[in-house]
Structures are given as C-alpha cells and as structure tokens.
Amino acid sequence: MNSAAQKLLEKLEKREAVIGILGLGYVGLPLAVVFARKNVRVIGFEKSGKKAKAVNDGKNYIGDIKPGELEAVTADGMLRATTDFSEIGKCDAVIICVPTPLDKFKKPDMSYIESACAEIGKYMKSGTFISLESTTYPTTTENLMRPIIERESGMKLDEDFWLCFSAERVDPGNKNYHTENTPKVVGGLGETAQKLGMAMYGLAITTLHPVSSPRVSEMVKILENTYRLVNISLVNELALLCGKMDISIWEVIEAAKTKPYGFQAFYPGPGIGGHCIPLDPFYLEYIAKNYNFDLTMINTAGNINNQMPHRMAVKISFALNKHKKPLNGSKILFLGAAYKPDIDDDRESPALLVIDEIAKKQADISYYDPFIPKIVTEHGREYTSLPMLTEEALADADCVVITTNHGVFDADFIVEHSRLIVDLRNAIKVKSPKVFKL
C-alpha cells in the first residue's frame, strides 16, 4: 500500500473523507443518505438540475427513504447535491450509481458508465478511490472503466487511484432490507483497492462480504438476478401449460411451498419488469458471446418472457370470446401499471406491453393505478390513469384485467361490479364464473 493509499485509508477511518456519489436515483440517493447519516460528508452529482435542487431543498423523491431523513442530512450539511462534475476533485472516494440499460437490440448500453468514468478521470484528484455499483457484465471494472479513467486522468491504477465493484442490491418496497442492512459484496481490483473498499463501505453498511476480484463481484449480482429471471420464466411457462391442463398454477405453488427444504416459490404473471431482472442476465449473455459461449438457459428464459405479453393478450381475447365479443372496440380496463405491487415504478412493466398488444387490436383502453398517474407505452401510446376506481368504471368495461396486485385493490369490490375479469396476478381469491386466471 503506497503512502497515498495509506493517507486515504486514515481519512476514511477518521470519517474525514468526502464521498462523491454519481447518480442520485433509487440507488445513489438512499446510499448518499446512509453515508451522511453516519457522519460522512457526501457530495451528490446529478445531471438533472431538478433532482439536484430537490435534494438540496430536502425534498425526497425516492420511496425507500424514510420521511425526514433526507431533510435532516441536507439541513446539517452532510449531504449536498450539484450538477457541477468538476467538484469530483473535492472527493476522496467516488461511487458510481448510474443506470445500465439495454438498447432496443438487448445490447448493453454502457454510455452512462463511460461518461461517468470520463468525468471522474477528468476531474479527480490523485489518490481517489472509485467504486462502481451499477449492474454490468463481468470484466467491466477492469477492462472498460480502468482504461477510460487512466486515459482521461493520465494517472495510474494502484498508484494514483483504486477501483472496486460492489453492486447495489436495492429491492424497492422491501420492508425488511434496505441499503444499510443488506449485506454488500465488495470486490476491489488488487489488495489495496480491497482494503479501501472495505473501509469505505464499512462506514455505512452493516455487513460486507469481500470477494477476490471485481469480476467475481460483477458475476454475483448477475447470478442473483439470472436466478430470478430463470425461475419466473419457468413458472410462467408452467402456468401456460397448467392453463391447458385445467390445473391452477397458484394452487400448485402454494402446495409446493409446504416442502420445507429445497424449494423457493416464484409466481407467474404477465412478464417480468423493473430495472434489474429483465436486463441483468442479458449483460452476461452479451459478454459470454465474447467467449464463444451461448447461455442457453438465459436465452430460453428470455424467449418465454418475451412471449408473455402476447400470450396475455390472447388470454384476454379468449375471455372476451366467451361473451361473444372481439377485442376490436371492446372496453378494456387495466388495473395496475407498476411492475410490482405498491410501488410507483413502471420501468419495463409488463402491464404496458400487454396494453400495447391489446391497443394494436383496436380495443378501447383505460387504466387505473393509484401510484402512476400517466403512462407511455413502448410504442408511444399515452394514457392517463382514471382518478379513482368506481363501480361505474368497472361496470362499463367489457373486460377488467388485473396487471398489478396493488394492496389497495379491493378484490370483492372488483368482482362485484365487473362483468368479466382476467386476473393475471391471482388477486381474486373467490371462485366466480366471471374470473379467468392465468
């Protein structure tokens, strides 16, 4: 460990280091608040002036931050936000929390990471520790980040700066696990980076799990989410078969859950949504091709998932068919646009994909989601949520489709007033000839 690293380590241990966090979204902002609450000075970097201002005004826009927490740490000056990336030069450590989306061809869009690394390389001072939290393919830290930062800064890894990968594990809406108490996997590039990474995250996070390299750390996050993609896809495929065999997949899963070992329940639905599970595995698929390797499980799981919105549209069409109605011109009311219950996030939400499929067939679409006032589908269709769910709205619809199982939805009320229901989330527990289930 050189003297610069030694100095940084001491600064971290004394909580005198300033931490910069790039990206103040659902990952970066909660992380910034946790550090600041632990008396570590944080500068948040954010391209959106609106978000930066909100933070500095103590106005929280992330569901998982508890009321008052953001206000407290901005008021006491431990956290401030800026759009001026040159202030990276004031930071001792920098954590990157930018998005890693896929483009339309399911190719990783690394531009946010590249741009963050370029900004860091341009402005950082010598002796800066850098950690990436964005989910990405293994080898990103070593082979993508490192050369950009070295090129932009003219500095050298392990002498002037240190790199680490430690994926965020944020689960929006999780009541038990949040940023601070979710164990964090830390993979530094080299021994010094590992020591610095453990020291920095140790200031804020309860449990750390060190691994031997960034690529191991990168793979961990992908394994976690690939596991989910594969299992949701499996149960979706089985749900489709069960539909043909007159078997309730929901009853099957409840019974399988009684096995006290070796089983974890996943539930079917109109597809997978959110910012992680539909994306992360395809990062791995992308890099695997570089090793002449086909990830057949991810590929198959992806295929199943891609077909789900179409299959759900067919299900809705066949339910209407029992009432001697076509999709064309029928009024379809969708309940729920979020990708999972009780959150206000519709990124990659399968509800929107089903709506697109149905809209293409000239159905008359409306939707209600108490958390999401407006949606824009992939095909650019725009809808505004009904202001509230009334008897009339339900009775007026030729078919009500439950796409998200929000806790506030009143199943009895929905069953009472609807003429026909396609329940894609097992929201309705009572038996009724009106209800068709996935």
Added chain:
Amino acid sequence: MNSAAQKLLEKLEKREAVIGILGLGYVGLPLAVVFARKNVRVIGFEKSGKKAKAVNDGKNYIGDIKPGELEAVTADGMLRATTDFSEIGKCDAVIICVPTPLDKFKKPDMSYIESACAEIGKYMKSGTFISLESTTYPTTTENLMRPIIERESGMKLDEDFWLCFSAERVDPGNKNYHTENTPKVVGGLGETAQKLGMAMYGLAITTLHPVSSPRVSEMVKILENTYRLVNISLVNELALLCGKMDISIWEVIEAAKTKPYGFQAFYPGPGIGGHCIPLDPFYLEYIAKNYNFDLTMINTAGNINNQMPHRMAVKISFALNKHKKPLNGSKILFLGAAYKPDIDDDRESPALLVIDEIAKKQADISYYDPFIPKIVTEHGREYTSLPMLTEEALADADCVVITTNHGVFDADFIVEHSRLIVDLRNAIKVKSPKVFKL
C-alpha cells in the same frame, strides 16, 4: 359419502384399518414403519422375496430408517411383508410406492404403476382406498390408474373404491426432515377420496396439505423437482462460462448467498443424479406434448445436463494435457460414485457417466467410494471400489477426480499425495497448482 366410505372412515379413525403398501423401497419401507409405529397394522407387498424376508426378519436395508425401528414394528406384528399380492384383499387402504423410471428414450415407463393397479384391481375388496405416491405426470391418477382398476375389479370409482395422489417427498440423508415430519400434499379424486386420504395420512404424518385434485397434487411434485433441475442446470452452465472467464463459480455462489432475500443457492457438479431430479421433469415434458406444448425450460435444462459428463471428460483431459499426458493409458482415480454425499445410492449418478466417457478414451480407471463397493456403468463397465484410500493409490494416479464430496474424504490427505486433481465438487478449499476446479 356412501356407507362403505363411512365405514372405512370410522375404521381409519379407530386405527383399525389395515394398510397395504406396495413396494418396500426407499419410499415404501420408511412409510410402512411410520404407520406401524403409530399402531396401524401394515402389510408390505414386495416382489423381491429377499427384501420381504429381510423385513420380516427385522433386517433394515434403507439408510433413513433409524436403528431398531424396523425390528420393533416387525417384532410386535404391526408390520409384516409378503410377496403374495392376493393379500391385498385383506387391506382397507393401499398405498403404491413403486418406481417410475424413464426408458432409454426418456419416455415414462409406467409399467410398475400399471402392474400395481392391475394387482390391486384383481385382489382388492370392495370399499378400498388407494393412494399413489410415485412421481408421475399430471392426470395419471384419473386417466391411467382409474381405468385399469375399474377394468380389473369390475368395481366403480367413488362407489366401491377411492383414489388419491400424494407424492413422496423423501430426501435421502436429510438430517431434519423424514417421512413423518415432511408436510404431505394430498389430492383425492372427489370429496370422499379427499376425506379418506386426509384421514389415512393423518394417522402417520404430522402435517397434511390438501389440494383440490390429484392432478394438482401430481403437478406439485413435478414443480418441486423441475425447480431443482432447472436451477442446477443454470448453475452448471454458468460454471462452464466462469471457467472460461477465470471466475470461481464457488466464490460467486458463496457471495450471492449473502443476499438475504430472493436467492437460493444451487451448486454445480458433473451432472444431476438420483431417482427424482433427472427423471421427474421429463414426465411433465411427456404429457405436455399431448397438449401440443413444448416445455422449453426443461428441454434446455436437460440439454445442459446431458452434456455435463462429456464436458467433465474434456476438463479431465485438459488437466492431464498440462502434464503432457493423454487420457489414453493414463491412470484416473475417481473419488465417489454416489450421486450425492454420504449416501450409498448410485442411481443416475453423474460419476458413472463421467467414468464411461473417460473409459471410452482408453484411460485406466479405478475408483474409491466407501459406501458403494461395486458399480456398473450405463455401458456395462464394471468396477470394484478400492478397499481403502491409500497414499499409494493417490500417488499412483495420473489424475484424481473428485466426483462426490463424501464427508469422510480428507481433502488435505488427497492434496498431499495426489499429483493432479480435478475437483468437480469444491471439496478442496486450499489453493494449489495441482488442483483444477469446475
């Protein structure tokens, strides 16, 4: 509920019913012992005269039965075994615990169930309750069992006899869960059958979970084991990729396990083995074709698994290659023939498949397994276990391959005396240039 059913229910409740169990293997014999220990008279039916005699002599041959238990229930007359299936006529309820293998073309071999049903139909008295525990495709109870029994007996379902499906959930070697305390899913064909099924199993099993039909019950078991097949195959595929990317899959899994929700660890290996996971999902694949449905996840998982023995042979070959040796003529010592640790079962064991692959390349094969003195591979090759694992045996091998991670294997001893090790089970924790891992 007719009077015959009423009579049977009363007999069950008073523990006066005699229960016949067909097949005294790893499912039937522990079940027979549990009923007998709960003061229910059991007649065990077994085609093998040798096994029947062993039971009657109080000589246990199943690992999961505790010492003395079988002896106690045969001594006090609560359990006796016979090869005479006409004694089915003395039983009030019959439980079928016969194997359901796949043939060479992965087609379900239903002959054991068919033959059991034919015997029951031929000999049962009117008013008999029949439950199937063998894993099979959904609809078996209704569409395969029922017609055979009605034809052979001339009796009618729901009048003269009742049918139920309740899969065994035996996990050989499990220290916490055994027949009595593993919750049991019960799916009767009709309400009367369900009541009788709950009454009968309630005599012996701590927790019952009723479901609405045999086909749901059949699907539950297949979901449980398909879940395992798919996840083991996923992690096997990722292990192969990690091998190419210089990432330890074992380290990745240990780190992923620190995620406190939404993850369950599965471990890679040379393939899947045992009597359930390699077979059960293909029962579902078989019936799905009848519904014009392709189970792509099971198919993909099966493909990965089928390739594992070949891939492992390549791994062994490339390890030898570092020592400038070909497989041809090299001495390969396999450690472990059982399909999982600390059991004496080599059914569908991947070790045997790897041995076959290596033997084809003219390697000189030996093996050591303290639980399995003799093996016969799928291709008819026969080997006898070394009597013990000596320094000389390890030193003499050009390559030692760890195929089963038996608890008695001493990793330090193996590393010390071997020249080259291919560890397919993460048995060796120390780092050594001798050791190649999956």
